[in-house]
Amino acid sequence: SLEGYDHYMLKEIFEQPEALKNAIRGRLDEENATAIFGGLNLTPQQLRSVNRIILTGCGTSWHSALVGEYLLEEFARIPVEVEYASELRYRNPPLESDTIVFGITQSGETADTLAALREMKRKGHRTLALCNVVGSSIAQNADGGVYLHAGPEIGVASTKAYTSQCIVLALLTLYFGRLRHLSFEAGKQMIEEIKRVPAAVQEALSCDQQVREVAAKYQSATNFLYLGRQYNFPTALEGALKLKEISYIHAEGYPAAEMKHGPIALVDEQTPSVFIIPRGTVYDKVMSNMEEVHARGGPIIAITSHDDNRITEIAEDVIRIPEVPEFLQPIVSVVPLQLLSYHIALARGCDVDKPRNLAKSVTVE
Numbered sequence: 001s002l003e004g005y006d007h008y009m010l011k012e013i014f015e016q017p018e019a020l021k022n023a024i025r026g027r028l029d030e031e032n033a034t035a036i037f038g039g040l041n042l043t044p045q046q047l048r049s050v051n052r053i054i055l056t057g058c059g060t061s062w063h064s065a066l067v068g069e070y071l072l073e074e075f076a077r078i079p080v081e082v083e084y085a086s087e088l089r090y091r092n093p094p095l096e097s098d099t100i101v102f103g104i105t106q107s108g109e110t111a112d113t114l115a116a117l118r119e120m121k122r123k124g125h126r127t128l129a130l131c132n133v134v135g136s137s138i139a140q141n142a143d144g145g146v147y148l149h150a151g152p153e154i155g156v157a158s159t160k161a162y163t164s165q166c167i168v169l170a171l172l173t174l175y176f177g178r179l180r181h182l183s184f185e186a187g188k189q190m191i192e193e194i195k196r197v198p199a200a201v202q203e204a205l206s207c208d209q210q211v212r213e214v215a216a217k218y219q220s221a222t223n224f225l226y227l228g229r230q231y232n233f234p235t236a237l238e239g240a241l242k243l244k245e246i247s248y249i250h251a252e253g254y255p256a257a258e259m260k261h262g263p264i265a266l267v268d269e270q271t272p273s274v275f276i277i278p279r280g281t282v283y284d285k286v287m288s289n290m291e292e293v294h295a296r297g298g299p300i301i302a303i304t305s306h307d308d309n310r311i312t313e314i315a316e317d318v319i320r321i322p323e324v325p326e327f328l329q330p331i332v333s334v335v336p337l338q339l340l341s342y343h344i345a346l347a348r349g350c351d352v353d354k355p356r357n358l359a360k361s362v363t364v365e
């Protein structure tokens with residue numbers, strides 16, 4: 001039931017702190033500074049010898065795979081490939097035998113993801129599912145996996161499943177990292193930081209009213225740009241997808257610095273740019289990308305954790321998010337973008353929970 005919310009999408013956005021707690025529950029091993037997974041069905045020795053990971057999925061799940069790539073490569077030092085499931089299923093990439101394949105999927109029924117995993121399994125690779133729906137086709141087909149425990153996601157636009165996928169990927173990174181190069185101290189620190197995420201997401205949700213006002217301002221725009229770098233490049237893609245699918249406004253997500261290689265030609269007074277610019281290693285870089293958009297007259301909506309006068313000067317709207325370490329930022333910074341797409345869709349009279357042409361699970365190829 002909607003429990004007082006107007007739409008499932010809004011309810012599910014607000015359920016994220018709880019969903020994240022559920023994804024973390026029982027999975028932290030503080031004594032050993034690592035994570036615990038019951039269903040991988042591989043021994044630590046087998047997992048220790050993995051030398052490549054393929055992450056595959058579709059849509060929003062493909063975006064969390066990108067976050068997973070940044071995480072696993074930085075902290076576990078394992079080479080990761082992210083593949084669209086619809087492409088992977090018909091490709092024949094050369095893969096060494098100690099490659100494992102993770103299918104990431106909310107529904108566990110996406111036809112392309114299922115087919116990609118089957119093809120990889122046929123080739124003799126271990127396949128694992130990172131899945132929300134218990135007992136789904138993909139969960140049953142994989143050799144093992146991890147459930148998200150996000151609870152049912154009914155709105156067509158994926159929200160809490162996405163952030164749950166990201167936190168589970170962070171936990172997997174901790175686990176794989178601790179099998180390899182990550183020290184006890186570094187593992188402990190990651191655990192402390194992961195534990196703080198649900199509260200940070202709770203705090204991020206308090207921007208709802210402000211985001212509604214921003215949405216009212218831009219509801220008639222026909223194009224949006226979403227720009228972010230490093231861990232927030234996938235956030236930019238996800239923000240743009242959310243806007244496209246439920247408000248039917250064209251939006252492009254880009255790594256912020258790629259903008260000057262083409263998309264900057266789109267910038268004008270009618271095209272808002274959403275910058276995801278929390279404090280971190282690429283802050284100054286994203287700032288200069290933002291200056292470029294400003295210089296060309298593009299309105300800016302900035303999502304930031306930083307108190308920087310320059311942002312306030314050049315951005316029309318500044319939406320504050322709490323500060324978290326960079327590897328966890330995608331989980332927090334996507335929240336205002338989910339809300340922005342929700343409020344814009346609502347203002348345009350769109351059917352938020354059942355957008356046109358879309359189904360909750362895509363069981364055809």
Ligand code: F6R
Binds near residue numbers: 057062107109360
């Ligand atoms: C976007 C969305 C879709 C799904 C995609 C994969 O909000 O919901 O892009 O993410 O169809 O679905 P799952 O994760 O069920 O495999």
